[in-house]
Amino acid sequence: MLLLPFTGLLLSGLAYASSGNVSASLTQTGLLTTSSGTLQVPNGASCACAKLSRLIPGTVILPGSSNYTTQTVDTYWDIRANLSPACVVVPHSVTEVSQALKIISACGSQFAVRGGGHMNYPGSNNIDAGVLIAMSNLNSVNVKNDSVEVGPGLNWYQVYSALEPYGRVCIGGRMKTIGVPGLTLIGGFHYFNNKYGYAMDNVINYELVLGNGTQISVTKDSHADLFWALKGGANNFGIVTKFELKTYAMPKVSTTIQVFNETHIPQYLSAICEAAKLDVKHPIAAGMIATVSYNATTKVAQGSLLGVQEGASKPPSQFSNFTKIPATMRINNVTSMENWAKTLDSPKQMMRVQFSHRTMKPDAKVLYTIYQAWKAAVDKIADVQGLYPTFVTNVISPSSVRVAKTNGVGNVWGLEEEPLIIWQFSTGWALAQDDIRMEAWSRQLTEHLHGINKELGISSEFVYMGDAGEWQDPYLGFPTENVARLRKIRSAYDPAGVFSTLSWGGFKLGL
Numbered sequence: 001m002l003l004l005p006f007t008g009l010l011l012s013g014l015a016y017a018s019s020g021n022v023s024a025s026l027t028q029t030g031l032l033t034t035s036s037g038t039l040q041v042p043n044g045a046s047c048a049c050a051k052l053s054r055l056i057p058g059t060v061i062l063p064g065s066s067n068y069t070t071q072t073v074d075t076y077w078d079i080r081a082n083l084s085p086a087c088v089v090v091p092h093s094v095t096e097v098s099q100a101l102k103i104i105s106a107c108g109s110q111f112a113v114r115g116g117g118h119m120n121y122p123g124s125n126n127i128d129a130g131v132l133i134a135m136s137n138l139n140s141v142n143v144k145n146d147s148v149e150v151g152p153g154l155n156w157y158q159v160y161s162a163l164e165p166y167g168r169v170c171i172g173g174r175m176k177t178i179g180v181p182g183l184t185l186i187g188g189f190h191y192f193n194n195k196y197g198y199a200m201d202n203v204i205n206y207e208l209v210l211g212n213g214t215q216i217s218v219t220k221d222s223h224a225d226l227f228w229a230l231k232g233g234a235n236n237f238g239i240v241t242k243f244e245l246k247t248y249a250m251p252k253v254s255t256t257i258q259v260f261n262e263t264h265i266p267q268y269l270s271a272i273c274e275a276a277k278l279d280v281k282h283p284i285a286a287g288m289i290a291t292v293s294y295n296a297t298t299k300v301a302q303g304s305l306l307g308v309q310e311g312a313s314k315p316p317s318q319f320s321n322f323t324k325i326p327a328t329m330r331i332n333n334v335t336s337m338e339n340w341a342k343t344l345d346s347p348k349q350m351m352r353v354q355f356s357h358r359t360m361k362p363d364a365k366v367l368y369t370i371y372q373a374w375k376a377a378v379d380k381i382a383d384v385q386g387l388y389p390t391f392v393t394n395v396i397s398p399s400s401v402r403v404a405k406t407n408g409v410g411n412v413w414g415l416e417e418e419p420l421i422i423w424q425f426s427t428g429w430a431l432a433q434d435d436i437r438m439e440a441w442s443r444q445l446t447e448h449l450h451g452i453n454k455e456l457g458i459s460s461e462f463v464y465m466g467d468a469g470e471w472q473d474p475y476l477g478f479p480t481e482n483v484a485r486l487r488k489i490r491s492a493y494d495p496a497g498v499f500s501t502l503s504w505g506g507f508k509l510g511l
């Protein structure tokens, strides 16, 4: 198990007190009592929970039962996302997903859907006093010759483990416990984007249940419009019950873990910019997790690189820009994707977390000023209990975008083949009383620095749903014609608006 300081996200064993809906119970009069207050269950949800219990026996979990906490708390990464549904339905089959959606929409009940539970804000994947549909039981894996069928109840480590005996990998998440469905529906940053595109670009078939309960198979040839829309269009169209993903032969990967002290952060950020700019016709698949952590008490900052490259190369050649920087730690290895992913845990119920980010053209000097501004701003909130601030960067290389440009399908991002850097503040803290302060701090800082980048002419409006805060609207960063097309497709497949008026959480297209 890797521990700090390798990445700001690896806090194994650290968990703060949850916001507390553990002891929820439902009264005869429809009052849902939780340890944080009493909720009135609306008629729609009461109707849905009663019918679900009667018509799909064995799938419904009610407040007060032992599995309720497992489903509504233990499966969430951000403690803020713990909520208290009126009931949880955990379908065992596509048919049960379809039945559940029919019942929920006939009752007019509000609902939320959860896969791996990593989207980090309240309501994106859970609901108070409505119905939670949890995908945990749809967890089958079927490895085919050059693809793999995966259920939405799986995390990426389970998928990589299933592929391991075949010496193959797929394009999914970089860390162990991130869920398959959420990541695949919003894009999917993986180590190998530069060669194979994003997770969404690698899906060849979606099994989908629409708002009216109809089950369809969505491929390039059937429902081509919806096939495109699901490539980045999030949870606006239905519930995916199976993804079929391309796989690639890759029995070995080369890895590098490097840690840099504060003196070398300018070179570290410069190497990240160079990685974004790298643009060759036949790239070697390679990518990273790059995180700076900062301790506002000790005033110590350090940058970390977790790099992975296809094939055996020790040290991995594609990280030479980092390898030439003096490091306080450098470990190179040749291993398998499963072994690597195994070490990168992001424990559930880790802390309260706010994500915020913006995107820019790679400019190492400006990126360094953003880093410095972030550190100075962290000092101003040093009194926040359990403060855990990290500065995370993700790269979008031209070759990663080219995959969708040339595969005859595209994706909803509609990016140009130009290098971009996503700079993100991922900030953890302990107490609910600091929620408003932390959201405001993160939002205001991000927008101030983005405003400067706009003036410098190096900003991009692209916002990635996986790194965004709840205050951000990723659709504003997509080409307007793509958003219009998404809305048209949504109207065609969900004319009753089940996924827009009964389910509000996550990144929605809006009414």
Ligand SMILES: Cc1cc2nc3c(=O)[nH]c(=O)nc-3n(C[C@H](O)[C@H](O)[C@H](O)COP(=O)(O)OP(=O)(O)OC[C@H]3O[C@@H](n4cnc5c(N)ncnc54)[C@H](O)[C@@H]3O)c2cc1C
Residues within 6 Å of the ligand: 009, 077, 112, 113, 114, 115, 116, 117, 118, 119, 120, 124, 125, 135, 152, 172, 173, 174, 175, 177, 178, 179, 180, 181, 182, 183, 184, 185, 186, 187, 188, 189, 190, 234, 235, 238, 239, 240, 241, 346, 465, 466, 467, 505, 506, 507
């Ligand atoms: C620690 C950490 C590391 C991360 N690392 C990466 C990374 O390496 N690469 C990357 O791209 N992103 C990363 N992310 C972001 C991540 O991709 C998103 O949080 C993603 O939503 C997680 O997927 P999930 O299934 O766990 O999400 P959930 O929280 O379960 O769901 C996310 C959204 O998808 C919807 N949804 C879930 N299942 C379905 C379904 N079957 N059908 C329709 N809608 C559904 C939910 O309603 C919700 O709105 C990371 C996030 C965290 C917290």
